[in-house]
Amino acid sequence: MLPKDIQRISILGTGKIATHLAKILKKLDFDLIQIFGRNQKNARALAKSVEAEAISSLQAIHLDVDIIIIAVADNAIETVARQLPKDCFVVHTSGATPSAVLSPHFQDYGVLYPLQSFSLEKTPNWSNTPIIVDANTNDKKGQLMRLAQAISPLVYALDDAQRAQLHVAAVFANNFANYCFHVAHSLLAEQAIPFDLLKPIILETALKVQQYSPAEMQTGPAIRKDENTIERHLQLLEHQLEWKKIYELMTLQIQQMK
Amino acid sequence: MLPKDIQRISILGTGKIATHLAKILKKLDFDLIQIFGRNQKNARALAKSVEAEAISSLQAIHLDVDIIIIAVADNAIETVARQLPKDCFVVHTSGATPSAVLSPHFQDYGVLYPLQSFSLEKTPNWSNTPIIVDANTNDKKGQLMRLAQAISPLVYALDDAQRAQLHVAAVFANNFANYCFHVAHSLLAEQAIPFDLLKPIILETALKVQQYSPAEMQTGPAIRKDENTIERHLQLLEHQLEWKKIYELMTLQIQQMK
Numbered sequence: 001m002l003p004k005d006i007q008r009i010s011i012l013g014t015g016k017i018a019t020h021l022a023k024i025l026k027k028l029d030f031d032l033i034q035i036f037g038r039n040q041k042n043a044r045a046l047a048k049s050v051e052a053e054a055i056s057s058l059q060a061i062h063l064d065v066d067i068i069i070i071a072v073a074d075n076a077i078e079t080v081a082r083q084l085p086k087d088c089f090v091v092h093t094s095g096a097t098p099s100a101v102l103s104p105h106f107q108d109y110g111v112l113y114p115l116q117s118f119s120l121e122k123t124p125n126w127s128n129t130p131i132i133v134d135a136n137t138n139d140k141k142g143q144l145m146r147l148a149q150a151i152s153p154l155v156y157a158l159d160d161a162q163r164a165q166l167h168v169a170a171v172f173a174n175n176f177a178n179y180c181f182h183v184a185h186s187l188l189a190e191q192a193i194p195f196d197l198l199k200p201i202i203l204e205t206a207l208k209v210q211q212y213s214p215a216e217m218q219t220g221p222a223i224r225k226d227e228n229t230i231e232r233h234l235q236l237l238e239h240q241l242e243w244k245k246i247y248e249l250m251t252l253q254i255q256q257m258k
Numbered sequence: 259m260l261p262k263d264i265q266r267i268s269i270l271g272t273g274k275i276a277t278h279l280a281k282i283l284k285k286l287d288f289d290l291i292q293i294f295g296r297n298q299k300n301a302r303a304l305a306k307s308v309e310a311e312a313i314s315s316l317q318a319i320h321l322d323v324d325i326i327i328i329a330v331a332d333n334a335i336e337t338v339a340r341q342l343p344k345d346c347f348v349v350h351t352s353g354a355t356p357s358a359v360l361s362p363h364f365q366d367y368g369v370l371y372p373l374q375s376f377s378l379e380k381t382p383n384w385s386n387t388p389i390i391v392d393a394n395t396n397d398k399k400g401q402l403m404r405l406a407q408a409i410s411p412l413v414y415a416l417d418d419a420q421r422a423q424l425h426v427a428a429v430f431a432n433n434f435a436n437y438c439f440h441v442a443h444s445l446l447a448e449q450a451i452p453f454d455l456l457k458p459i460i461l462e463t464a465l466k467v468q469q470y471s472p473a474e475m476q477t478g479p480a481i482r483k484d485e486n487t488i489e490r491h492l493q494l495l496e497h498q499l500e501w502k503k504i505y506e507l508m509t510l511q512i513q514q515m516k
Binding site for chain 1: 332333354373374375377383386387388390412414416419420422423424425426427428429430431432433434435436437438439440441442443445446448449451452453454455456457458459460461462463464465466467468471472473475476477478479480481484486487490491494495500501503504505507508510511512514515
């Protein structure tokens, strides 16, 4: 086996991404050196599970690692970065944060962004989790790509502008779609109808766009301009004016699809 | 085997629901008697595939059937119903249309509404397609339930008010979620990013609500009140003010989730 560019890894953070990344990297035989968490108990628990050292102060950070992965909340990335030595190779895991927040602090820096909706309870299916990478040099980008490819077959190099666009797109595809499911769930609850009735169509809608473009798959009263049904739906939403507003806006937009 | 209440079936319509219902009923050994379609060619094609007679005038309708299923466009249901003899047992397949549109025309009437996003190209997975039934008498409702149970294990009796609420909920869960996927698709296209990157998270979002409630699964900048990210996203949407409006409205609503 070829020597890996990156073998010794420290992870800053103990949340969902930090936890799942630490575990898969350990499983893939990388050496997890340190796990940093402000909360000592969380840091210790994760560190123990991947045979790393737990630290709760960044002053205790080891420098003899190949990469430091900052996997903390987006608004804490810069604060953490500011406390690290300049000559580490440091990446963050955020879709929303430009790599520019790292550039003043490090010679080599980048992004390793796994695009998936993670839960703490559920082991991610890494083979179906795209990983988006970026780095300030081609050499480092190559190292990150090889690291990412060890984790997932779906590795893409995107720059800051592309990753930002991908992130807002993911908000529509994941957060807003899920909110639509939530409105549906609430509407059913009002009439004591089990949410089970909608689970198959939700799954089918997601399966269809795996194969066809969403524009081709658009159905419903809006796209077929069925004004009677739209009118009846709006009446049913009179008691929840914010959902009615969403209904009206979405319907208008769907009617204008090309 | 017990004799079936309903054995001889005619179907009015040649669209997606008419086609898929005719085919599954034929496969289940029901007798398809007549297929009505205004377009003679379509009627003939479907009738041939289920060994029924094709008719393109409702005056040619046979009365010696156990049920007539009106599976035409919602706005044509009443026009069709008006032309049928009063003593047939007639159901429509619409989620959006009250059974009341049939009541002036028939002694026995009801609804058989398969809740799924059908495509003409794809054979439906009936074992995962809920069927919602209703009828004007308990006897007819029982007959419909047994007919529906021959097709799918997921059969529910709901009244008009419940079905209407289910239908508007399905618009959120299916049509609006799909529109969110479309916006995501378009945003990626602007930056030449393949839609493949979002397919896994779309599938995962749909899979999660099979098991957990959408409210529990809500993630993203809105729910964690990450104003920096929201601000950056709004800037990225400046060129498409309608999507920006959707973003703002959805974000506000998600922030108010309990």
